[in-house]
Amino acid sequence: MREFTQVLADRLIDLGWMMATAESCTGGLIAAQCTDLPGSSRWFDRGLVTYSNSAKSELLGVDASLIEVHGAVSEPVARAMALSSVYRTNARASVSVTGIAGPDGGTVAKPVGTVWFGWCIDGLVYSECQLFSGTRQQVRQASCAHALVGLSQRLPVKR
Template sequence: MSVNQTLSEQLGHQLFEQKHVLVTAESCTGGAIAAAITDIAGSSAWFDRAFITYSNEAKQEMIGVRLSTLEANGAVSEAVVEEMVEGALHNSNATLGVSVSGIAGPGGGSKEKPVGTVCFAWADSIEWKKVETRHFTGDRSQVREQATQYALQVIYDYLSETR
């Protein structure tokens, strides 16, 4: 069993026990977080839906990211992922959400935002919110895998603390 499968299974138990339902809004991971969650049997009890908003237009149309936020900050920014998670929660039946946007490579990086830069936001429907930027190393597949694992781990840690 892979690390993500084990983590997803443990996270599923926590979500179910704490009566949370998860939503994802993903860009650079292309649905990998949702796939990790839905690989677990019974996940329909704790997973509502996934928004795969790879393009800027999808971010705007599907989950309400403002054009002004995209223009001012770029798609790979904490401001954008914060709007992504808020929009995902607003457009779902979920109580907990995660969003991610990054540069998986091999191209697309810059001095300010090199390949491996990934922005995350997590929020619940009450008051908890966490926004963070991380830098991962490796090829495209490795960056996406690390981003997926990190997104799941933060939710797991949050739910462990709120028991």
């Protein structure tokens, strides 16, 4: 996964941008992966671990009614987390992750392994849902990799 992170770091440095994370089911793994690289302070601003619903509301400003209506693991919440993590930091790019890593907590509508991603790139928000299989740790690791690759792929090319 280090290679994904290095590609992302190089892209952000080239743009002169900082990034932020808003993580739920990954519990800070994305931020840890980023800060494992030497010199990450040049492109990584901060990571917010908003595991509980109240943390999503208190730290990111996600409307509690949005969580109540759609659930914490949903496209609207992932999008709100990504957008807010840019507006509340010094970043121009962010990634958010909210999902069900398991082994329990899943439903028929949202089975274990369901993960919603949000990416905010210079004010534009993108979202995507993935269903990962495996153990709790495998779901979390796959989510981390997908988040980093997804952010890197969505960054603009410097002109």
